[in-house]
Amino acid sequence: MAGEQFVRGFVAPNGLPVLTLDRPRALNAMNLDMDLAYRSYLDEWASDPAVKAVLIEGSTSRAFSAGMDVKWVVSALQDLDSPLLQKVFSAEYSLICAIAHYKRPYVSFMDGITMGFGVGLSGHGRYRIVTEKTMLAMPELAIGLFTDVGFANIAARSPGKRALGAYLALTGARKDLYDSAHELVQDMLSEYSQEPASEPHLKGLLPSILSCFDCGNSVFDCIQVLKKEQLSFDSVVSQWASATLTSIQKSAPFGLFVTQKHFSSVASAVSKPKDVDALSEIEGVMKTEYRVALRMAVRNDFTEGVRAVLIDKDQNPKWQPPTLEDVNLVDVNAVFSPFEKELDELSV
Numbered sequence: 001m002a003g004e005q006f007v008r009g010f011v012a013p014n015g016l017p018v019l020t021l022d023r024p025r026a027l028n029a030m031n032l033d034m035d036l037a038y039r040s041y042l043d044e045w046a047s048d049p050a051v052k053a054v055l056i057e058g059s060t061s062r063a064f065s066a067g068m069d070v071k072w073v074v075s076a077l078q079d080l081d082s083p084l085l086q087k088v089f090s091a092e093y094s095l096i097c098a099i100a101h102y103k104r105p106y107v108s109f110m111d112g113i114t115m116g117f118g119v120g121l122s123g124h125g126r127y128r129i130v131t132e133k134t135m136l137a138m139p140e141l142a143i144g145l146f147t148d149v150g151f152a153n154i155a156a157r158s159p160g161k162r163a164l165g166a167y168l169a170l171t172g173a174r175k176d177l178y179d180s181a182h183e184l185v186q187d188m189l190s191e192y193s194q195e196p197a198s199e200p201h202l203k204g205l206l207p208s209i210l211s212c213f214d215c216g217n218s219v220f221d222c223i224q225v226l227k228k229e230q231l232s233f234d235s236v237v238s239q240w241a242s243a244t245l246t247s248i249q250k251s252a253p254f255g256l257f258v259t260q261k262h263f264s265s266v267a268s269a270v271s272k273p274k275d276v277d278a279l280s281e282i283e284g285v286m287k288t289e290y291r292v293a294l295r296m297a298v299r300n301d302f303t304e305g306v307r308a309v310l311i312d313k314d315q316n317p318k319w320q321p322p323t324l325e326d327v328n329l330v331d332v333n334a335v336f337s338p339f340e341k342e343l344d345e346l347s348v
Contacts, residue, residue, distance in 0.1 A: 008035050009041035015052070017045045022059040027066035030117055032084070035091035038121075039098065044104050053105035056121065058112060062135055067116025068092065071144060073297070074306045089293045090346060092117060093286040096150050097348045100124040100282045110134050120149030124282065137174040141251035143309050144301030144317065146258040148293055152266035153285045160206050162267045163213040169259055170213065170222065171247040175202065206238050212244070214242070215267035219260050219324060223248065252301045253324045257332045258292060283348050288336060290346035295335040 006023040019029040019041050030038075031095035035237065045051045046063070058064040068088070076084045099106060108122035111131045116139060122128055138147045155165020167173065212225040226248070229241035247257065269279035278284030296302060300320045308317035321327055339345055 007037040009042070009044075011126050015050065015053055017041075017054045019054060021054050021057070022135055024058075024060040024062065026069060027113055028058045028060070028118070028342070029066045030092075030121075031069045031072050032088050032091055035088070035095055039091070039095050042095075042098060042102065051104055053107060054102075054116050054124070054325070055107045055109060057109040061112050063113035063118070064110045064134075065115070065118030065121060066113050067118050067120075067149075068138075070306050071336035074303050075185065077303065085294055085297050087283070089290055089297075092120065092149070093290050093293075093346055094348050097283055097286055098125055100150070101209070102126070106257050110136075113137075115139055119151060119154075120286055123154050124150060128321050130165065135174055135176055136168070137172060139172045140168050141255045141259060142172050142254045142305060144255060144299065144303075144305030145296050146255045146292060146313055148289045150282055150285050150289070152263045152283050152289075153270075153282050155263055156267045156270040160210050163201065163210045164206070164271075166213040166215060166260075166267075167209045169220075170251075170256060171244050172251065173244070173247065173337075174268045183333075197337040204236065205228070205240055208232075208240065212241075215264045217260075219256050220246075222260075223324075247283075252305060252319045253321055254299070254301060254319070254332070255296070256324065257327050257329070258296065258335060261332060262288070286348060287346045291337065291339060292335045 006021065006028075008022050009017065010020075013015050016071070016272070019038065021030075021034070023029065023034070027054045042054070045054055073088060076082055100283040102125065105127060106125035108125050109129050109131075110118075110122050112133050114122060114133050115135075115137045117137065119136060138151055150171065151165065151169055155169060156162050158165035168175065187233045201285050208229050212222050212229065217225070223245065226241045226245045230238050230245070232238045232241065265278045266285055269277035269284075272280045274284070279288065301317075307325045308314055
C-alpha cells in the first residue's frame with residue numbers, strides 16, 4: 001500500500017504498538033492512501049489479544065498532523081468524473097468512528113501542530129497528551145469548507161457550556177494548549193508533567209466566549225456580541241474581540257452559516273437518546289458531515305480558499321456568496337439533506 005511509506009506501524013520492545021505519521025515535509029497531512037494504511041494498522045491491532053493499548057504519534061515535533069492534504073484533493077477535483085471525494089471523506093469519517101469506538105486504549109501524542117483532521121485522529125480517542133508545542137486549530141472555514149471531522153461532537157461536550165468548541169470552530173483560532181494541559185490530559189506520568197506558569201488564557205476569556213458563542217446564537221448574533229465586547233474596559237477582552245471579529249469576517253460566509261447550524265444541532269442533540277436524535281452519537285454526526293462535505297467540496301469556495309491560502313497565498317479569496325447578508329438559508333439547509341439513494345450515504 002502506497003500510504004505505508006508515510007504511515008509506519010511497529011511494536012515497541014515493551015510490546016506497545018506505535019503508529020507514526022511520517023510525512024514531515026507536509027506536516028503529516030493525510031491523503032487517501034495514508035487513511036487506508038492507518039485504518040489497516042488499527043484493525044490489525046484491535047484483533048490481536050496481546051495488544052493492550054496503541055500509541056499514535058508524528059515523526060516530527062513540528063506537527064502531529066496538519067489535517068487533510070487539501071491541495072491534493074483540489075488538484076484531483078479537476079477530473080469531474082473521479083469518485084475521489086467519496087473515497088476520501090468515507091475513509092476519513094469511517095476512521096474517526098473506528099477511533100471513537102476503539103477496543104484498546106488509544107493514546108494520541110499531540111506534539112506540535114494538530115489541525116483539522118489531525119484533531120479528528122486524536123480528539124476522539126480515549127487519551128490525549130499535549131505538550132508545550134501543541135497548537136490546535138480548526139482552519140476549515142478559511143479555505144471555504146466547514147468545520148468537520150466530528151469536532152461538533154467534541155465541542156458539544158466541551159467546557160463553557162459548549163461555547164468554547166463553537167468559538168474554535170467558527171474562528172479558526174490557533175490555541176497553544178500547554179497552559180491548559182492539566183485540565184485536558186486524563187493520564188500523565190508525573191515526571192513528564194508540569195504545572196502551568198500562569199492561568200490558562202482561555203479561562204480568563206470564558207465569560208466573553210460564553211456570551212458570544214452560545215449554541216443558540218446565530219452568526220449575526222455572534223458578531224453583534226463581539227462588537228459590544230470590543231468596547232470592554234478590559235484590554236484583554238477588547239483585543240480578543242477585535243481579533244476574533246477579524247477572523248470571522250475573513251471566513252467564507254456560506255461555510256460560517258453551515259458550521260453554526262451544524263454545531264448548534266449537535267449541541268442540542270447531545271443529551272438526547274440515539275433513537276430520538278442521531279446527532280447524539282458520533283456515527284450520526286459523521287453521516288451528516290459526509291453529506292455536507294461532498295456538497296461543500298464541489299462549491300467554488302473550497303477551490304478558491306485553497307488557492308488563496310495555500311497555493312497563491314494572496315490571502316484574498318473571492319467567496320461566493322461574498323457577504324453574510326447574501327447567504328440563502330435554503331441553500332444552507334440543502335447541504336444537510338439526505339441523499340436520494342441510501343447507497344450514497346456513509347456506511348459506518
